Amino acid sequence: MPGPGAPSLIEQLAAAIADHIRRSTLSAGERLPERQLAEKFRVSRTPVREALRLLADRNVVGRQTGRGYVVAERSRSADEGTPGVVASEPSLPEEESAYLRIAEDRFAEQLPERITERELIRRYGLSRAALQRVLQRMLHEGWLERLAGYGWAFTPILTSAQSYQQGYRLRIIIEPAAILEPTFMVDEATLRHCRDVQRDLVGGAIATVSPAQLFDANSALHEAIVGFSGNAFMLDALQRLNRVRRLIEYRKSVDRQAAAARCREHLELIDLLLAGDLEAAADFLRLHLRTAARLKAQS
Incomplete structure (x- = not known):
C-alpha cells in the first residue's frame, strides 16, 4: 500500500496514462478505449475510468458524447522545450x-x-x-x-552483445515483413506526426535530447510502422523486444552524428510509405536495420 504522502492508485494510474499519451503517436481527438488501457496497465476497467475522469478534470483528456474519453489538444508545456519530441513529465x-x-x-x-x-x-x-x-x-x-x-x-532485459544482435536480427525479419502484410495500411496522421518528430531531431534537437527521449522517439516510429500491418502478433513481438532492449540502449554511447543520420533515414522511409511504395520501403527498412545493427555493435 502507498505510504503517507504517496500518490493513490488512481493518481498513479492517471500519471501513467498521461505519460502514455505524451509518449505515443496518438492525435488530438483520438479515442482512449477503457478496455485497451486496462489491458495495457494490467488493471480492471474501474480504476481506468476513475483515472480518465481525473485526467479530464485536468484537461489532459476530453469527454465526447458517445465516444467516451479522447486525447485532448497537446499543450506546449508537454514537450519539455523540444518541439515535436514527446516527453514525460519534467523530472527533477x-x-x-x-x-x-x-x-x-x-x-x-x-x-x-x-x-x-x-x-x-x-x-x-x-x-x-x-x-x-x-x-x-x-x-x-x-x-x-x-x-x-x-x-x-x-522484468528480463538484454544483457549481452549476443542477445542484443539477436534482437536486431529479429527486427530485420519482422519489420520489413510487416510492411508487406496484405493488411498493411498507413495511418497518415500518425506517420506525419512521426515525421515531425524526426525532422525536429534532425533540425537540432538531436544534440540535446536524452538517450531515453531518443529511444522513445525512434521506437515509436518503428512500432507505428509495424502496427500499420494490422498483425497484432508482429506488433507484440516488437513491443516486447523494445522493452527488454531499453536498458542496453541507455548504456550505448550516443553518437549524435550517427543518430542524426539514422533519423534522416527515418525521413526517407516515411516518404516512401506516404508515397505508397511499400516494396521499396521494406527494402529500405531492411538495409536501415542492418546498418544500425552493425554500427551499434561497434559502439
Missing part, C-alpha cells in the same frame, strides 16, 4: 539521476530481481513521492512490474 534532477542509477545497477545485476520500495528509498535516497514517480516511469516503460502482494519485480 534527483529523480532523473536516480532513474539512470537504477537502470545502470539493474543492467549490472547489482539489484535483486525482486525489491521493495523501502530498499529503493534507502539505496537511492529518494522521498517516497519521488520514488513513486520513478517507479511509474519504469512501470510504463515495461522493465518493472508490481507484485501482487508486496514490492516490485524487474
Whole structure:
C-alpha cells in the first residue's frame, strides 16, 4: 500500500496514462478505449475510468458524447522545450539521476530481481513521492512490474552483445515483413506526426535530447510502422523486444552524428510509405536495420 504522502492508485494510474499519451503517436481527438488501457496497465476497467475522469478534470483528456474519453489538444508545456519530441513529465534532477542509477545497477545485476520500495528509498535516497514517480516511469516503460502482494519485480532485459544482435536480427525479419502484410495500411496522421518528430531531431534537437527521449522517439516510429500491418502478433513481438532492449540502449554511447543520420533515414522511409511504395520501403527498412545493427555493435 502507498505510504503517507504517496500518490493513490488512481493518481498513479492517471500519471501513467498521461505519460502514455505524451509518449505515443496518438492525435488530438483520438479515442482512449477503457478496455485497451486496462489491458495495457494490467488493471480492471474501474480504476481506468476513475483515472480518465481525473485526467479530464485536468484537461489532459476530453469527454465526447458517445465516444467516451479522447486525447485532448497537446499543450506546449508537454514537450519539455523540444518541439515535436514527446516527453514525460519534467523530472527533477534527483529523480532523473536516480532513474539512470537504477537502470545502470539493474543492467549490472547489482539489484535483486525482486525489491521493495523501502530498499529503493534507502539505496537511492529518494522521498517516497519521488520514488513513486520513478517507479511509474519504469512501470510504463515495461522493465518493472508490481507484485501482487508486496514490492516490485524487474522484468528480463538484454544483457549481452549476443542477445542484443539477436534482437536486431529479429527486427530485420519482422519489420520489413510487416510492411508487406496484405493488411498493411498507413495511418497518415500518425506517420506525419512521426515525421515531425524526426525532422525536429534532425533540425537540432538531436544534440540535446536524452538517450531515453531518443529511444522513445525512434521506437515509436518503428512500432507505428509495424502496427500499420494490422498483425497484432508482429506488433507484440516488437513491443516486447523494445522493452527488454531499453536498458542496453541507455548504456550505448550516443553518437549524435550517427543518430542524426539514422533519423534522416527515418525521413526517407516515411516518404516512401506516404508515397505508397511499400516494396521499396521494406527494402529500405531492411538495409536501415542492418546498418544500425552493425554500427551499434561497434559502439
